[in-house]
Amino acid sequence: MSRAIWIDVGAEAEIPARAARRFVFAETPIAVFRAGDGMLFALVDRCPHKGGPLSEGILHGRAVACPLHNWIISLETGAAQGADSGCTTTLAVAVRCGRVFVDVGALDRAAARA
Amino acid sequence: MARTPRKRPRLVVIGNGMAGCRAVEEILALAPGKFAITIIGAEPHVNYNRIMLSPLLAGEKTFDEIVLNGRDWYENNGIELIAGVAAEAIDRTGRVVRLADGRAIEYDTLIIATGSTPFVPPVPGATLPGVVTFRDLDDVEAMKAACEKGGRAVVIGGGLLGLEAAYGLARNGMDVTVLHLMPVLMERQLDQSASYLLIKALAARGIAVMLEAKTTAFVGDDRVRGVQLDDGGFAPADLVVVSAGIRPNAALAKAAGLDVARGIVVGDTLQTSDPAIYAVGECVEFEGQLFGLVAPIWDQCRALAQTLAGDGALRFACSDTGVKLKVSGCEVYSAGLFAGHDRSEDIVYRDAALGIYKRLVLDNDRLVGAVLFGDAADGPWYLSLIKSGESIADKRESLIFGRALTEALAGANPKDAVAGWPATAEICGCNGVCKGAILDAIAQKQLTTLDDVRAVTKASASCGSCTPLVESLLAAALGDGFERGPAVKPMCKCTEHGHSRVREEIVARRLMTIPAVMQELEWRTPDGCAACRPALNYYLLCAWPGEYEDDKHSRFINERAHGNIQKDGTFSVVPRMWGGLTSPAELRAIADVAEKFNIPTVKVTGGQRIDLLGVKKEDLPAVWADLGAAGMVSGHAYGKALRTVKTCVGSDWCRFGTQDSTGLGVRIEKFMWGSWTPAKVKMAVSGCPRNCAEATCKDVGVVCVESGYEIHIGGAAGLHIKGTEILCKVASEDDAIEMIAAATQLYREDAHYLERIYKWMARVGLDSIKARVVDDAANRKALFERFVQAQRFSQVDPWAERARGLDADEFRPLKPVLAEPHR
Missing domain, CATH: 3.50.50.60 (FAD/NAD(P)-binding domain)
Structure with missing residues (x-):
């Protein structure tokens, strides 16, 4: 069981609505999304299909369309929608005093499960 | 004792x-x-x-x-x-x-x-007289005093309280502008569709709203005179009310x-x-x-x-609450989790004529959220369903129509919901036709088809969103005697409308934004999908050149990052080479860039240009800056746009060349680059019928002959192979350019998004294109002029803009730092 490791990834204003920003932590690309309703989500930035960068996809509702082959991935569970199946890891996001924090501890937990 | x-x-x-x-x-x-x-x-x-x-x-x-x-x-x-x-x-x-x-x-x-305490942004001028918060009696007194002098007020924060302040100030005669940081008003309670309607309703009350407006300073000497915004804008104000959250x-x-x-x-x-x-x-x-x-x-x-x-048995727990905006005549209600999640489903009801938007969010047959605009009477009922968590499986079909109808239909077969509606229930909101009128018409005039009903009653003859209801009535009245007609293929699952209808309505009703289209055409999803959003963005861009503000978040990544995404997430960069011509200086700059940025692959494309493959996204602006310094611009190899104009060497060098095909190709490319189109457009100019530039398998091709220029259209050499058809023959380069631009503009205005020219031509027919472009000179002239007008706004090199810093966040990764352990 690993603990939470929160990292400060930037100011809240750096992630505009219906857009995503990415960063790399321990060689793992991580995407931080802001849905149209303002909610923030973080996922490992790899589509479960062919590893496409989800951070570059079009957001709608609380899902993103992978730019490579248009798989639709839920921002909340990381799971592929519709007929496709597969899942990317989701990470917790918190906002404190205008800064965005992501819990990268979940990467260890996901690695332990794999 | x-x-x-x-x-x-x-x-x-x-x-x-x-x-x-x-x-x-x-x-x-x-x-x-x-x-x-x-x-x-x-x-x-x-x-x-x-x-x-x-x-x-x-x-x-x-x-x-x-x-x-x-x-x-x-x-x-x-x-x-x-x-x-x-x-x-x-x-x-x-x-x-x-x-x-x-x-x-x-x-x-x-x-x-x-x-x-109210939060006031920590920017210069926050303590100037005339900058107030909206929190206590003194604030209200200060605001009322300012209102007596009149003038302009700016409210910072388009949340519940900020909008109520704006309304109060407008009621007191102030000229009010609301500045809101987010792209959606009351974003904790509303979605984009409800926000669009609210902005319209506020405008009708004299309140202007600016979204995504970030305050950088309060400006003034002895007292506040206005608000400086981060995009360089300025909002003059005699009073500034800050309502940007609490601490x-x-x-x-x-x-x-x-x-x-x-x-x-x-x-x-x-x-x-x-x-x-x-x-x-x-x-x-x-x-x-x-x-x-x-x-x-x-x-x-x-x-x-x-x-x-007491006995301490009652513990506090967070529970759902409903929120109602207190602005007279503006019914807005929000409860529960309106934003939905992956397992949740939306039921959306829109009535464009009455300005109503309702959205219910369901999770496993339970109601978890509701957003209501224009008709909020059922808000508390929905809230009670959210709080009780009871199954709504038996009332699902009628739930969106509210409590009265749902309870009236309890126990009825939900599929026949419309059968249970009273005769006075309105079916067609556009033309005000009720159920009884439609049934009477079917019976008395012996109507059997949807078109009959449309012709006689006008029901479903305008926006068409009540078509399924009218069909249900026909089916109920005629039983097996009713056959549903062939349906127009909808754009996507978000709407019943086909592409053509959406394009017509955008122009006819002067719809200027994506939320406006979705509300007025009664979209069934709150903010569309990855299929309709890029289509709507293109239709609006084409309809309102210079007026519509491109929504980059509704564009596919290639058009947003101005490069082609590759399987590993890197991008390819293809600079424009006009008509396939290049020079030692350009080649040198390309070579230098490839070495400087360790670009792994340099390849010659089929379109007579050079492709730099494997460029890291964060390097793109610097790569573009270096290419731009050598005079090169974007080749739009990534866009639904004019790609290349391929040429042969023509009469300058070739012993068979009849005309200057290279020169004409360069002219066409310089005239037409930057134009956004429904799908990619490839062109070519061949100097003689031997056709070395392969012009007869391009979207638009020119084949030069001794007596002039054959204009070809509708070829393809990809998934499908198709030779072009001849549109016409013209005598001069100028005529060729006018014809090509007019045909392209017709395609821009008429085709469905992602429909290549050959598919568009198969749908509308070559004769129809000829009639509008070749035979009708006045129409051709008008098309040409509209193309020229649109080009005034599209011939801006997107690479140069971004090399100068536009959209810098798009290309800059976040820089994380390890944080203190956080509770």
Whole structure:
């Protein structure tokens, strides 16, 4: 069981609505999304299909369309929608005093499960 | 045996606001004489209803009407009120509250209800006279005084309170602009569709709204004169009202050593980290949440009273609340989780004519959220369904139509919902046709098809969104005698409308934004999908050149990042080579860039240009800057746009060349580059019928002959192989360019998004294109002029703009740092 490791990834204003920003932590690309309703989500930035960068996809509702082959991935569970199946890891996001924090501890937990 | 009466325990409340007084009321109701109560308040007033500050400002209420507890309440309940004196410190070991005037008030139990302070952005000028918040009576007095002088007011923050302030100021004759940081008004409560309607409704009340407006300074000398925005804009103002959120007043608790995060941390009994001290209201943090709405604070007060004066069985828990905007004639209601999640489903109902938008969010046959605009009467009913968590499986079909209809239909077959509607129920909102009129027409005129019904009654003849209802009525009346007609293929699952209808409506109704299209054409999803959003963005861009603001978040990544995404997430860069011509200087610059940025692959494309493959996204602006310095611009190899104009060497060099095909290709490319089209457009110019530039398999091709130029259209050499058709033959280069631009403009205005020219041509017919472009000279001229007009706004090199810093965030990764361990 690993603990939470929160990292400060930037100011809240750096992630505009219906857009995503990415960063790399321990060689793992991580995407931080802001849905149209303002909610923030973080996922490992790899589509479960062919590893496409989800951070570059079009957001709608609380899902993103992978730019490579248009798989639709839920921002909340990381799971592929519709007929496709597969899942990317989701990470917790918190906002404190205008800064965005992501819990990268979940990467260890996901690695332990794999 | 009677016990000696013990001295009553002393209960002290810091804060004479709504939460503190309500907690005392709840305690008095449970155990009237249990405590000797003292309330300490910094404001000199008695307790009044802050929620009613908006109606007070709007002049719809007076101060006496919003007083919650007058002097007599304190007297009748034996409460000692210390008003107008602030509490300065809490001595936890001595159990004493120290006041600013030196007094010390002893307690056995202490309740902190210090509320919150408005957040004012930390920018220059925040202390200028004329910059006020919207929090207490003094603020309202200041705002009313400003209104007497009239002029312009800016409200910063388009949340619930900010909009109510804006409405109050407008009612008092001010010219009001609301600046909101987010792209959606009241983003905690509304979605983009409801926000669009709200902006329209506010505009009708004289309130302008600017979204994504970030304040960088309050400007003025002796008093505020306006607000400076980060995009360089300026909003003049005689009064600025800041309503940008609240911060809990936790300093007193923190200084006393209580556990404080953003607010004073409490558990479900409202107890702080000191067992003798409780906290309630907006100063509190519970399970990481802060509280600004009144309903959960009332719940806190009830739970606190149970802890202190009851059996303690009631614990505080966060629960759903409904929110209603207090702007007269503007019905807005939001409850629960309106944003939905992956397993949830949306039911959306829109009535464009009446300006109604309703959205229900379902999760496993339970209602979890609701957003209502224009007709909010059923809001509390939906909230009760959300709170009860009961299954709505049996009322799913009628749920969106509200309580009355749902209850009337209880037990009926949901598939026949329309059969149970009364004869007076309106079926077609556009033309005001009710169910009875349609059934009468079917019976009396012996109608059997949808088109018959449309012709006779006009039902479903306008926007068409009631078509399924009309078909249900036909099916019910005719039984097996009714055959559904061939349906128009909808754009996507978000709408019933086909592409052509959407394009027509955008122009006919002057729809200027994506939310406007979705509301007015009654989209079934709240914000579209990855298929319709890029299509709508293109249709709007094509319809309103120079007016529509491109929504980059509705574009596919290639058009957003101005490069082609590759399988590993890197990009390819293809600079434009006009007509396939290049020069030693350009080639040198390409070579230098490839070495400088370690670009792994350099390849010649089929379109007579050079592709740099494997460029990292963060390097793109610098790569473009270097290419731009050598005079090169974007080749749009990534866009639904003009790609290349391929040429052969023509009469300058070739012994068979009939015309200057290279020169014409360069002219065409220089004239047409930058144009956005429904799908990619590839062109070519061949200097003779040997056709070395392969012009007869391009979207548009020119084949030069001795007597002039053959204009070809509708070829393809990809998934499908198709030779072009000849559109016409012209005598001069100028005529060729006019013809090609006019045909391209017709394609831009007429085709469906992602429909290549050959597919468009197969759908509408070559004759139809010829009739509008070749035979009708006046129409050709008009098309040509519209193309020229659109080019005025599209011939801006997107690479140069981004090399200069536009959209810098798009290309810059976040830079994370390890944070302090966080609670």
